Amino acid sequence: MARRRTAWTAAAVLALLLAVLFSLAVGARTIAPSAVIDALLHGGQSDAAQVVRQMRVPRTLIGLMVGASLALAGTVLQGITRNPIADPGILGISQGASVGVVLAIAFAGIHTLSGYVWFAFGGAAAASVAVYAIASRGRGGATPVKLALGGAAINALLVSVTQGVLTTKASALDEFRFWQIGSLGGRDSEIVGQIWPFLLVGVVLVLCVARGLDALALGEDVAKGLGQNVAVVRIVGGIGATVLTGAGVAAAGPIAFIGLAVPHIARAVVGNDHRWVLPMAALIGPVMLLVADTVGRVVFPPSEVPAGVMTALIGVPFLVTLVRRKAVPA
Amino acid sequence: MVLRAGRGTFLVHRRAAVVAGALAVLLAVTCVAYLCVGENFVSPGEVIKVILGQPSPDELVVGTLRLPRMVVGLLVGAAFGVAGALIQTVARNPLASPDIIGISQGASAVTVGAMTFGVSSYTVLPYLSVVGGILAAGLVYVFAWRGGLHATRFVLIGIGFAIALRSVTQLFLTKGDYLVAQQAQIWMTGSLNGRGWNEVSVLGWVLLAMVPAVLWAARAQRTAGMDDDTAIALGVRLGRVRLGLVVVGVVLASVATGTAGPVDFVALLAPQIARRMTRTAQIPLLCSALLGAFIVVFGDLLARRLLSPTELPVGVLTAAVGAPYLIWLLVRGRTGSSSGGGTA
Numbered sequence: 001m002a003r004r005r006t007a008w009t010a011a012a013v014l015a016l017l018l019a020v021l022f023s024l025a026v027g028a029r030t031i032a033p034s035a036v037i038d039a040l041l042h043g044g045q046s047d048a049a050q051v052v053r054q055m056r057v058p059r060t061l062i063g064l065m066v067g068a069s070l071a072l073a074g075t076v077l078q079g080i081t082r083n084p085i086a087d088p089g090i091l092g093i094s095q096g097a098s099v100g101v102v103l104a105i106a107f108a109g110i111h112t113l114s115g116y117v118w119f120a121f122g123g124a125a126a127a128s129v130a131v132y133a134i135a136s137r138g139r140g141g142a143t144p145v146k147l148a149l150g151g152a153a154i155n156a157l158l159v160s161v162t163q164g165v166l167t168t169k170a171s172a173l174d175e176f177r178f179w180q181i182g183s184l185g186g187r188d189s190e191i192v193g194q195i196w197p198f199l200l201v202g203v204v205l206v207l208c209v210a211r212g213l214d215a216l217a218l219g220e221d222v223a224k225g226l227g228q229n230v231a232v233v234r235i236v237g238g239i240g241a242t243v244l245t246g247a248g249v250a251a252a253g254p255i256a257f258i259g260l261a262v263p264h265i266a267r268a269v270v271g272n273d274h275r276w277v278l279p280m281a282a283l284i285g286p287v288m289l290l291v292a293d294t295v296g297r298v299v300f301p302p303s304e305v306p307a308g309v310m311t312a313l314i315g316v317p318f319l320v321t322l323v324r325r326k327a328v329p330a
Numbered sequence: 331m332v333l334r335a336g337r338g339t340f341l342v343h344r345r346a347a348v349v350a351g352a353l354a355v356l357l358a359v360t361c362v363a364y365l366c367v368g369e370n371f372v373s374p375g376e377v378i379k380v381i382l383g384q385p386s387p388d389e390l391v392v393g394t395l396r397l398p399r400m401v402v403g404l405l406v407g408a409a410f411g412v413a414g415a416l417i418q419t420v421a422r423n424p425l426a427s428p429d430i431i432g433i434s435q436g437a438s439a440v441t442v443g444a445m446t447f448g449v450s451s452y453t454v455l456p457y458l459s460v461v462g463g464i465l466a467a468g469l470v471y472v473f474a475w476r477g478g479l480h481a482t483r484f485v486l487i488g489i490g491f492a493i494a495l496r497s498v499t500q501l502f503l504t505k506g507d508y509l510v511a512q513q514a515q516i517w518m519t520g521s522l523n524g525r526g527w528n529e530v531s532v533l534g535w536v537l538l539a540m541v542p543a544v545l546w547a548a549r550a551q552r553t554a555g556m557d558d559d560t561a562i563a564l565g566v567r568l569g570r571v572r573l574g575l576v577v578v579g580v581v582l583a584s585v586a587t588g589t590a591g592p593v594d595f596v597a598l599l600a601p602q603i604a605r606r607m608t609r610t611a612q613i614p615l616l617c618s619a620l621l622g623a624f625i626v627v628f629g630d631l632l633a634r635r636l637l638s639p640t641e642l643p644v645g646v647l648t649a650a651v652g653a654p655y656l657i658w659l660l661v662r663g664r665t666g667s668s669s670g671g672g673t674a
Contacts, residue, residue, distance in 0.1 A: 084486065089493070090489070134657050134661055137661040150657070152430075152598065153653045153654075153657045154653070154657075156594055156595045156598070156649040156652065156653045157649060157650065157653035157654070157657075159594060159649060160594070160595075160645070160646045160647070160648075160649035160650045160653070161650075163515070163518075163519040163643065163645065163646050164642060164646040164650075166515055167512075167515060167516050167519060167642065167643055167646070168637070168640060168642075170508065170512050173508065173511060173512055173515055174508040174511070177500070177503045177504050177508075177511055177515075178504055180500060181497065181500040181501060181503075181504055182497070256493040256494075256496070256497055257490070257493050257494075260489070260490070260493070261490075305501070306501070306504075308497050308500070309497040309498065309500070309501045311497075312493050312494040312496075312497040312498075313494055313497075313498075315490065315493070315494070316490045316491060316493075316494045319486065319487065319490040320473045320487055320490065323474075323483050323486050323487055323490075324473070324474075324476055324483070
C-alpha cells in the first residue's frame with residue numbers, strides 16, 4: 001500500500017507541474033514551454049514574457065491556491081460530517097460568501113475584486129458558525145444528518161436573501177452575475193497577497209485533525225473509544241474548512257465541484273488514511289482547476305468559458321464514473 | 331385504520347388523518363386571507379360571495395386577479411410537496427428534492443438559455459422548462475442506474491448534474507444583456523406574478539391526469555422505502571417501483587417548475603415537516619401536498635404585501651418562511667433520524 005501511495009503521490013506532483021506549465025503556456029496566445037521557462041527564469045521584455053509574467057503567473061497562482069483550498073475544505077467537511085455529499089456548497093459556506101459579496105455590491109458600494117474579499121470571507125464564516133450552531137443544539141449534538149440539514153436550511157435562507165436583493169436591485173445583479181460564475185481571469189497578484197495567510201492557517205488547522213478524521217471515519221463511538229475528542233476534531237476541522245473556503249471563494253467566486261469531487265478521487269487512489277488523502281486532495285484540486293481554466297480559455301475563442309463552468313462540466317463525468325465504478329463509502 | 335374502496339385498501343394512520351384535517355383547515359383559512367388581503371382589503375364575506383359565484387362589487391379584484399393566482403399557488407405547492415415526498419422516499423435522503431438533484435436546475439438551464447437567445451413568450455417557456463426538467467432527471471437516472479438504483483449513487487449523481495447545470499445557467503446569465511438577466515433571475519426565483527386561468531387550466535389538467543399515478547404511488551411508497559434485502563425477500567420488484575415513483579415525482583416537479591419557476595425549498599421542506607407532524611415511518615403524501623400548498627400560498631401572500639408596492643417573487647419568501655422552521659426543528663432536536671433510513 002505504501003508503495004502504491006508513493007507512486008500515486010509522485011504521479012500527482014508530476015500532473016500538477018504539467019498543469020502549471022499548461023496554464024502558463026496556453027491561451028489566446030500560445031507560448032512555447034521553453035519560452036515560458038525562459039520568461040520565468042530570465043525575465044525579458046518580449047510580449048510573450050510580459051504575458052506570462054503579468055497575466056498568466058498571477059492567474060496560475062490563484063488557480064493553485066483556490067484549487068488546493070477548495071479540495072482540502074471538501075475533504076475535511078466530508079470527514080467531519082461523515083457524509084459523502086458534503087461540500088462547501090451544500091453546507092452553505094459558499095453561499096455565505098456569495099451573500100457577503102451581494103451585500104457589498106448592493107449596499108456598501110464596493111465594486112472591486114479585492115474589496116469583495118473581506119465580505120466573502122465574513123459571509124463564509126458567519127454561515128458556517130450558524131450551521132454548526134444549529135446542528136449542535138438539541139439531542140445528540142452535531143450529527144451528520146443534522147449538519148447536512150442545517151446546511152440545506154442555511155443555504156436556502158441565504159439564497160433567498162441573495163435573490164431578494166438581486167430582484168430589487170437590478171444594478172447589483174448586473175455586477176454579481178459575473179462574479180457568481182467563478183473565474184480565475186482578471187484577478188491581479190494583489191489577491192494572492194491577500195489570501196495566502198488564510199490559506200496557510202487553514203492548511204495547518206486541517207492537517208492537525210487528520211488523525212481525528214481517520215478515527216471519525218470508523219464511527220463516532222469508535223472515535224471516542226480511540227481517545228479522540230470528537231467535538232474538538234469537528235470544531236477545528238470546521239474552522240479550517242471555513243477559512244479555506246472563504247479564501248477560495250473570495251479569490252475566484254464560488255467554483256463548483258472541486259470540493260465535492262476531489263476528495264472522492266483522492267480516496268479512490270490512496271485509500272482512507274487522511275494523512276495521505278489530504279495532501280493528495282491538495283495536489284489534485286489545483287490540477288483539476290488549472291486544467292479546467294486553461295481548457296476554458298481555448299474552447300470557444302475568442303470568448304473564454306469561466307473556470308467555474310468548466311470545472312462543473314469536466315467534473316460531472318468524473319464523478320459519474322467514480323460513483324458508478326465503486327460503491328461510494330456511505 | 332384501514333380504508334377499503336372496492337379492491338383498493340389504504341392503510342390510514344390515525345394521527346396522519348388528524349394532521350391532514352388540521353392542515354386542510356389551516357390551508358382554507360390561509361386561502362381566504364389571501365383573497366382578502368391586498369392593495370384593497372376585501373371583507374371575508376365578500377370573498378365567500380365571489381367564490382360561490384354570487385354578484386359582488388369585488389368580483390374583479392378577487393375573482394379575476396387574486397383567485398387564479400392563488401389556485402396556481404395551491405396547485406404548484408401541492409405538486410412540489412408530492413414530488414419531494416416521492417423522490418425523498420426513493421432516495422432515502424431528506425436532501426434529495428427536485429431542487430437538489432438537478433430537476434429544477436435542468437428546467438432553469440433550458441429556460442434561461444431560451445430567454446438569452448431571444449425566446450420571451452410565456453406560452454413557450456413553461457413547456458421548455460418541463461422538457462429541461464425531465465431531460466435532466468432522465469440523465470441522472472440513466473447514469474445512476476447500474477443493475478439497480480442505489481440511493482447514494484442517485485443523490486450523488488443528481489447533485490453533480492445540478493451543479494453542472496447551475497453553472498451552465500450562470501453562463502447564460504452572463505451572455506444576455508442585463509434586462510434579460512433580470513427577467514431570468516426573477517423566473518429562477520419562482521414567482522406567481524401574472525399567472526392566471528390559462529396556467530390554471532394547463533396545470534390543472536396535467537395534475538388531474540396524474541391523480542391515478544399518485545394514488546398508485548401512495549401504495550407503492552411503502553415498499554420503496556424498505557431496504558433492498560427486505561423488499562426483495564418480500565418479492566417486490568424494487569427497480570420498477572422506484573422508477574415509477576421517480577417518474578411521477580419528476581413529472582410533477584417539472585410541471586410545477588414550468589408554471590411558476592423553481593420555487594425553492596418547498597419540495598425539500600414540505601415532506602420533512604409533514605413526516606415530523608404525522609410521526610409516520612413513511613413520508614405522508616397527502617400531508618406533504620397540503621403543506622406544500624400552504625407554504626406557497628402563504629409565502630405569496632407575504633411576498634405581495636411585505637415590501638408593497640414592490641412585489642417580491644414568492645421563491646424568496648418560501649425559503650425565508652421555510653428555512654427558519656427547519657432550523658427550529660433542528661434546534662429542538664427532533665431530527666435524530668431522517669426520512670426512512672438516514673442519509674443513505
